[in-house]
Amino acid sequence: MKALLCTAWGGPDALAMGELPSPAPGSGEILIGVRACGLNFADTLMIQGKYQERPDFPFSPGLEVSGEVLETGVGVDEFAPGDRVIALCGHGGLAERVVVASGNAVRLPEGMDFVTAAGFAVVYGTAHVGLERRARLQAGEVLLVHGAAGGVGLAAVEVGRRMGATVIATCSSEEKMALAKAHGAQHAINYREENFRDRVKELTDGRGADVIFDPVGGEVFDQSMRCINWEGRILVIGFASGTISELPVNLTLVKNMSVVGVYWGAYRKQNSAVLQQSWQQLLAWLDEGALTPHISATYALAEAPVALTSLMERRATGKVVVTIV
Numbered sequence: 001m002k003a004l005l006c007t008a009w010g011g012p013d014a015l016a017m018g019e020l021p022s023p024a025p026g027s028g029e030i031l032i033g034v035r036a037c038g039l040n041f042a043d044t045l046m047i048q049g050k051y052q053e054r055p056d057f058p059f060s061p062g063l064e065v066s067g068e069v070l071e072t073g074v075g076v077d078e079f080a081p082g083d084r085v086i087a088l089c090g091h092g093g094l095a096e097r098v099v100v101a102s103g104n105a106v107r108l109p110e111g112m113d114f115v116t117a118a119g120f121a122v123v124y125g126t127a128h129v130g131l132e133r134r135a136r137l138q139a140g141e142v143l144l145v146h147g148a149a150g151g152v153g154l155a156a157v158e159v160g161r162r163m164g165a166t167v168i169a170t171c172s173s174e175e176k177m178a179l180a181k182a183h184g185a186q187h188a189i190n191y192r193e194e195n196f197r198d199r200v201k202e203l204t205d206g207r208g209a210d211v212i213f214d215p216v217g218g219e220v221f222d223q224s225m226r227c228i229n230w231e232g233r234i235l236v237i238g239f240a241s242g243t244i245s246e247l248p249v250n251l252t253l254v255k256n257m258s259v260v261g262v263y264w265g266a267y268r269k270q271n272s273a274v275l276q277q278s279w280q281q282l283l284a285w286l287d288e289g290a291l292t293p294h295i296s297a298t299y300a301l302a303e304a305p306v307a308l309t310s311l312m313e314r315r316a317t318g319k320v321v322v323t324i325v
């Protein structure tokens with residue numbers, strides 16, 4: 001089968017089209033004919049050897065796909081060949097076929113196209129599990145979302161709004177601010193031009209945000225600790241800035257604040273029921289029109305390196321999706 005291959009740690013330019021043997025589903029697994037693969041910042045880290053998981057070479061990046069079930073392994077009753085699914089594969093999604101554990105796949109709702117589906121699970125799942133399960137966001141609270149026009153950030157804006165929060169978005173350009181507002185943020189701050197910490201205090205009568213969703217890290221995390229409310233929660237989502245902050249733990253005590261880690265993908269192995277429940281809630285919200293996935297660009301498989309570069313260069317908004325067939 002055709003696949004985009006990573007054969008050594010490096011940037012997107014080091015990836016090349018190649019052939020891999022078609023995988024076969026083992027017990028409890030399904031083989032999927034991939035129709036589209038959603039790209040994530042994590043893919044850019046994985047090909048550089050900077051991600052938590054470092055697969056053996058050669059491998060294809062791509063951790064979320066949509067497609068059709070081609071074959072089921074022993075003991076799989078919930079899927080049959082021909083079913084349209086979304087699946088989490090860890091890596092291997094930028095290929096014509098991929099095998100996943102059946103617990104890591106869900107059926108596509110009627111009317112959801114493969115491109116939208118391929119970009120849905122990771123960002124909305126992370127936003128929902130992060131905000132509801134980890135931060136216990138309550139209606140009426142103030143939610144501050146950083147990198148709010150990016151994949152996971154834009155999803156957090158929509159999910160937070162649906163949960164009844166007042167959403168403040170931070171982004172690096174006017175265009176990104178407009179996008180975040182169009183997806184539900186009541187306020188937007190350009191953190192390249194304004195000190196977001198002061199502005200958040202201003203918008204909250206000096207109290208600060210109750211929950212902060214931070215996929216950026218570095219200086220953004222450091223400043224977030226200075227504009228969080230009493231009993232606030234900061235969700236550590238990622239480090240798109242490339243810097244991992246040090247935490248002065250005395251600050252957590254002074255404000256009774258919590259710094260809460262979120263590794264959504266870990267639920268795939270630790271407790272996939274959490275993902276399935278979250279998925280049902282998100283689909284219900286999609287159905288009622290509360291979620292409006294934003295796919296900013298689609299690329300063919302051979303052009304996936306260009307797509308990954310757009311993520312690394314901070315040009316992409318919402319989701320970028322690669323179509324396979």
Ligand SMILES: NC(=O)c1ccc[n+]([C@@H]2O[C@H](COP(=O)([O-])OP(=O)(O)OC[C@H]3O[C@@H](n4cnc5c(N)ncnc54)[C@H](OP(=O)(O)O)[C@@H]3O)[C@@H](O)[C@H]2O)c1
Pocket residue numbers: 039040041042122123126147148149150151152153170171172173176215216236237238239240241242262263264265311312313314316317318
């Ligand atoms: N914990 C989890 O389970 C989980 C799940 C999904 C994603 N993540 C993490 O969340 C982060 C964002 O992922 P994503 O897929 O949403 O990425 P993305 O679509 O590329 O968005 C990242 C956003 O971060 C901001 N940013 C700030 N500094 C940046 C830099 N130096 N390079 C690139 N972007 C920068 C950009 O917004 P501005 O230009 O507006 O600043 C950009 O829109 C990544 O670290 C990823 O690993 C974690």
